[in-house]
Amino acid sequence: MDTIQEKKLQENGLKLHFIQSKKYKTINIVAKLRAPLERETITKRALLPYILKQATKNYPSRSELQLKLDDLYGAVLSADGSKKGENHIISIRLEVANEKFIPDESAIIDDALSLFSEVLFKPNIKENGFDEAIFNREKDTLKQKIHAVKDDKMSYANRRLIDEMCKDEPYQLHVHGYEEDLNNLTNEALYAYYKSILKQDELDLYVLGDFDEDSIKQKLTSEMHREQQQDNQNQVISKANKKSEEPKEVIEKQNVQQAKLHIGYRTNTLFKDDDYFALQVFNGIFGGFPSSKLFINVREKNSLAYYASSRLESHKGLLFVFSGIAPEDFEKARDIIRLQVIAMKDGDFTETELSETKELIINQLKETMDHPQGLIEMLYQQVVGNKTMPPEQLIDGIRNVTKEQVVQIAEKIEEDTVYLLTSEGGSNDE
Structure with missing residues (x-):
């Protein structure tokens, strides 16, 4: 590279x-x-x-x-x-x-x-x-x-x-x-x-x-002329907010055919933290790719979701799960998603899954860097995250993540809010 x-x-x-x-x-x-x-x-x-x-x-x-x-x-x-x-x-x-x-x-x-x-x-x-x-x-x-x-x-x-x-x-x-x-x-x-x-x-x-x-x-x-800025006068210091004591469950009803089950987690890890690499690998195995636990267990094996994936917000320390389900499958889908988090905490994934996921993430990063705008966005991440980390270092960091580190990061992840948008008939009716 x-x-x-x-x-x-x-x-x-x-x-x-x-x-x-x-x-x-x-x-x-x-x-x-x-x-x-x-x-x-x-x-x-x-x-x-x-x-x-x-x-x-x-x-x-x-x-x-x-x-x-x-x-x-x-x-x-x-x-x-x-x-x-x-x-x-x-x-x-x-x-x-x-x-x-x-x-x-x-x-x-x-x-x-x-x-x-x-x-x-x-x-x-x-x-x-x-x-x-x-x-x-x-x-x-x-x-x-x-x-x-x-x-x-x-x-x-x-x-x-x-x-x-x-x-x-x-x-x-x-x-x-x-x-x-x-x-x-x-x-x-x-x-x-x-x-x-x-x-x-x-x-x-x-x-x-x-x-x-x-x-x-x-x-x-x-x-271009600007008045000289005082350094960091407008800087936001990122912090990972703690979750509320008990996970919240919010159900909203509208005239929809397909229900949307979205779950938010606090990762308690930010872009600038040393264990950020492990968090990226966690997300890849958990829900970031079609080979992930969410996709295979919620969508493929149990046919419970039209889509199921997860995404990180690295400057705020959040993880979002997105799934589209039949309204009557709410509890079942929610429970299977929760089981995938438990599986990650238990280290229930193989070394092969770990290495394949790391390669997928590295390929994704290289693809992003192949596009001028993608590369600029990656470099700007460092400005917002207040951490200098050349792209090569990011790739090395991903490559060196161990199974033990992924399990440790999984332990830090806490469910915060379950949100369901379902049909007017209710979460248990068609």
């Missing part, structure tokens, strides 16, 4: 991350704006990326901005918001052709950096707000996204599980924000908030590809 070299610099209040790679024919530029998850700001932060990618000062409409991207040999601009642990992250990405592969072209990267800087720092402003038509249109789009979660029952069930499990914790906050806050949000208030994040958010800027570092640094620092 190629060694990944990440060079970190601080200039003009910018945290720059340069990753040299001759693997790609494109240059990827990504800005990550990070702030604590808070109810007062989450809806504004959900809306902002969609507005910023619509227009800039020099390209004041979506069509003019798209024409400029087309001029840059079909450059791709995207933006969104997400949560990692108790942080909210706004991501703005631009992928552009590397001029080294285009005869007689020498200004593409300069042009792309200017455009990227404009998307971030010079949006289309009218008086004290964004362009009114863009503001209203993107508000409507975000409202549709909020409604879409309610219609997608798997997403809805997962959100409701987190609502119940993380009550009174910032992680409970919905990543798309809240419709009532959106309805009350004015253009002026959003613009004022946007100006504040440019000063206060932690801003990490990634450039990945085959490029001249000195010229890129010069271009970035001349285009």
